[in-house]
Amino acid sequence: MTEAESDKGRVTIIEIAKAAGVSKSTVSLVLTGRGSVKRETAERIQRAMDQLGYVYNRGAAGLRNAGSNIVGIVINDLSNPFFAELSIGIQNVLQMSGYVAFLAHTGESVSQQSQVIRMMRENGARGIILCPALDTRPEDVEGLASGDASLVLSIRRIAGSQASLVVPDNRAGAARITRHLLNLGHRRIAYVGGMGSMVVRQDRFQGFADAMADAKCAIDPGLNIESLPTKDGGVRAMGAVLALADRPTAVVCYNDVVAIGAMLAAARRGLSVGTDIAVVGFDDTEEARHVVPALTTVSVDAVGLGERSARMLLDQIADRNAAGATYVGEAKLIIRESCGIHHRALAAAG
CATH class of the missing domain: 3.40.50.2300 (Response regulator)
Structure with missing residues (x-):
């Protein structure tokens, strides 16, 4: 079994192929993007991966060492100055701690949010700070919160989610x-x-x-x-x-x-x-x-909330067994x- 097929006992390509009703090589083509696969087939394979909780770890294919200090920042609306200030706070802490921040803008799209999170995890992100897009559901982040990457929700809580959270009052x-x-x-x-x-x-x-x-x-x-x-x-x-x-x-x-x-x-x-x-x-x-x-x-001190989000994420990366935490920041008139x-x-x- 290759590294692309299995990473630390997680779901394999063989299992995905079986669930999608295709060959192992077809799954590999979709993962690597090196071949032509019908759109309907690719979508069926992607649904199978999502259902099985599979994440293609590109780090296992050669980027593991380079990606070990990566943290993803997924922002719902960077055109809003508040979220730009929040991102500055996050990056201040990550840079001082030796982490590389990958910043993505979702434009309030849940599907785009899922795509960028998947890409970040594929490239070995140790953790993700997520400002959820509109209409994000608990099930949209459950796999991430329980997977191999730490997760902190920032600014917007998701009703029903148990992920760590940083919000203003x-x-x-x-x-x-x-x-x-x-x-x-x-x-x-x-x-x-x-x-x-x-x-x-x-x-x-x-x-x-x-x-x-x-x-x-x-x-x-x-x-x-x-x-x-x-x-x-x-x-x-x-x-x-x-x-x-x-x-x-x-x-x-x-x-x-x-x-x-x-x-x-x-x-x-x-x-x-x-x-x-x-x-x-x-x-x-x-x-x-x-x-x-x-x-x-x-x-509500956007920069300070960003710094708090980053510190909370780094604490979780250091101790994957740490319980989820919630921080509610002061709101001043x-x-x-x-x-x-x-x-x-x-x-x-x-």
């Missing part, structure tokens, strides 16, 4: 920033951005709902607007809110990117953010500090002009 942060708006006198407050299926969205909306309930303020279902967690999503969601006859006086946004989109939408309608309507975000990205007006938001605090202070003084 989404619920507390959202409650904190909503209470700030309530203390400024707002009562008709919208929540915009993020998709309802996103666990992070659910946590942040729950924090918003907690604060509204404590203030005995009803939440208008018409002011709960979902959108992609992007700037374009924020523009569209804010457009829907501003089209209402009885529009809100304040808007809590899923993240800073959505909030900046919401601010653009307000400006296009001739509204002054911080005067005519309050807009707040979540994450405290660098961009949030420099937009005009500067964005009131929740700071950062008050700037977009919430209208300065305008209200001037109005009160006048």
